[in-house]
Amino acid sequence: xxxxxxxxxxxxxxxxxxxxxxxxxxxxxxxxxxxxxxxxxxxxxxxxxxxxxxxxxxxxxxxxxxxxxxxxxxxxxxxxxxxxxxxxxxxxxxxxxxxxxxxxxxxxxxxxxxxxxxxxxxxxxxxxxxxxxxxxxxxxxxxxxxxxxxxxxxxxxxxxxxxxxxxxxxxxxxxxxxxxxxxxxxxxxxxxxxxxxxxxxxxxxxxxxxxxxxxxxxxxxxxxxxxxxxxxxxxxxxxxxxxxxxxxxxxxxxxxxxxxxxxxxxxxxxxxxxxxxxxxxxxxxxxxxxxxxxxxxxxxxxxxxxxxxxxxxxxxxxxxxxxxxxxxx
Amino acid sequence: xxxxxxxxxxxxxxxxxxxxxxxxxxxxxxxxxxxxxxxxxxxxxxxxxxxxxxxxxxxxxxxxxxxxxxxxxxxxxxxxxxxxxxxxxxxxxxx
Numbered sequence: 001x002x003x004x005x006x007x008x009x010x011x012x013x014x015x016x017x018x019x020x021x022x023x024x025x026x027x028x029x030x031x032x033x034x035x036x037x038x039x040x041x042x043x044x045x046x047x048x049x050x051x052x053x054x055x056x057x058x059x060x061x062x063x064x065x066x067x068x069x070x071x072x073x074x075x076x077x078x079x080x081x082x083x084x085x086x087x088x089x090x091x092x093x094x095x096x097x098x099x100x101x102x103x104x105x106x107x108x109x110x111x112x113x114x115x116x117x118x119x120x121x122x123x124x125x126x127x128x129x130x131x132x133x134x135x136x137x138x139x140x141x142x143x144x145x146x147x148x149x150x151x152x153x154x155x156x157x158x159x160x161x162x163x164x165x166x167x168x169x170x171x172x173x174x175x176x177x178x179x180x181x182x183x184x185x186x187x188x189x190x191x192x193x194x195x196x197x198x199x200x201x202x203x204x205x206x207x208x209x210x211x212x213x214x215x216x217x218x219x220x221x222x223x224x225x226x227x228x229x230x231x232x233x234x235x236x237x238x239x240x241x242x243x244x245x246x247x248x249x250x251x252x253x254x255x256x257x258x259x260x261x262x263x264x265x266x267x268x269x270x271x272x273x274x275x276x277x278x279x280x281x282x283x284x285x286x287x288x289x290x291x292x293x294x295x296x297x298x299x300x301x302x303x304x305x306x307x308x309x310x311x312x313x314x315x316x317x318x319x320x321x322x323x324x325x326x327x328x329x
Numbered sequence: 330x331x332x333x334x335x336x337x338x339x340x341x342x343x344x345x346x347x348x349x350x351x352x353x354x355x356x357x358x359x360x361x362x363x364x365x366x367x368x369x370x371x372x373x374x375x376x377x378x379x380x381x382x383x384x385x386x387x388x389x390x391x392x393x394x395x396x397x398x399x400x401x402x403x404x405x406x407x408x409x410x411x412x413x414x415x416x417x418x419x420x421x422x423x424x
Contacts, residue, residue: 007332007333010333010336010337011336014336014337014340017340017344017374018340018343018344021344021347021348021367021370021371022347024363024367025347025348025350025351025360025363025364025367030357030359030360033359033360033363034359034363037363037366037367040367040370041370044370044373044374047337047374047377048374048377051333051334051337051377051378051380051381051388052381052382052387052388053377053380053381053388053393053396055393055397056373056377056393056396056397056400059397059400059401060373060400063400063401063404064366064370064400064403064404067404068366068403068404068407071404071407071408071411072359072362072363072407072411075359075411075414075415076359078415105354106354109350109353109354110350110354112353113346113347113349113350113353114346116345116346116349117342117343117345117346120341120342120345120346120375121339121342124338124339124342124375124379127379128334128335128338132382132389134389136389136391137389137390137391140390140391141387152387152390153390153393153394153397155390156390156391156393156394157394157397157398161394164394164398165398168398168401168402171402171405172401172402172405175405175406175408175409176405178409178412178413179408179409179412182412182413182415182416183412183415183416183419186415224397226397226400226401303401306405307404307408310404310405310408310409310411310412311408313411313412313415314412314415
């Protein structure tokens with residue numbers, strides 16, 4: 001590819017990103033806003049692919065655009081005329097009042113945002129002036145051979161900065177506990193018709209296989225527990241949309257074990273290493289690859305279960321009592 | 330400094346400002362939530378642009394790992410906000 005072609009692609013991507021973001025934020029129709037936001041996420045994933053960040057591009061396409069969008073759409077489906085969507089009249093009126101009264105406030109906040117953008121531009125300009133700071137990147141490439149994997153992003157997430165990832169999984173666990181505590185899941189969907197049903201029979205196994213592949217390939221190429229977990233969650237979302245009430249999640253105690261599996265396996269490995277006289281999560285180089293795969297497998301299941309529960313919006317309901325199972329939209 | 334890197338980083342700044350404005354000003358929760366998410370995406374774009382080292386050169390993997398973590402945390406926070414909002418409207422309907 002020559003330089004000019006790359007620049008045209010860049011300009012097109014940047015224009016699309018800015019206009020999709022602005023359109024998603026400025027429309028007053030909630031559904032349109034969500035769909036534009038999803039489109040924005042997909043274009044963002046393309047831009048990251050172009051900036052040589054395939055790991056992040058995969059995660060953005062699956063999680064940022066796909067599952068976030070599914071979450072927001074599911075929330076909208078449940079409450080099409082409530083405060084959440086802005087369709088309800090009182091909210092509209094309140095909004096109109098607010099816009100008419102608070103012109104000064106709007107102007108002030110807009111100026112504040114412009115100032116924030118200017119500050120960020122200034123900070124970035126300073127950073128770019130100093131040239132690339134590659135101390136950490138060099139440290140990563142020098143120690144990569146001892147990390148047990150050859151994909152630097154996986155090495156950072158699961159080895160060099162394993163503490164961060166452990167705490168990230170703890171954040172996920174906290175969020176899912178909050179969701180479980182807040183109430184039952186949304187009502188399910190109608191059973192799929194024959195066409196969708198046969199599609200589901202193909203799609204779900206393919207998604208599960210893809211998840212397994214992404215988990216395995218993450219050791220040496222773009223992929224890993226997050227992308228795999230998101231793909232697995234996508235399979236469950238498809239099941240749920242086809243009328244499977246629990247979206248393939250296990251029930252009761254098993255579900256709790258799966259949710260805690262990521263943090264649990266991380267702690268188990270870390271503490272076992274402590275007992276063996278190593279530092280916490282300081283893998284012996286010979287075992288590092290295996291241990292990382294072990295932790296990633298557990299993390300993938302936990303991430304998938306978390307994302308599916310987020311999509312359900314609460315505790316999965318037992319299969320009995322089908323009376324509430326009516327499609328609402 | 331590379332032109333592409335600079336362009337994408339500036340786009341990230343603008344997207345942060347756009348998202349922040351909606352998050353602060355919009356009256357409707359769902360729009361605010363999308364605003365926060367767009368703002369996060371802008372920050373991620375800045376980080377990915379900073380990590381870029383030009384064609385044929387391996388990018389800095391550390392910001393990539395940060396952004397991966399950020400994406401997953403952002404979606405779980407979004408899910409928690411939606412669950413809280415759902416409970417809140419439920420309470421208002423009952424009370």
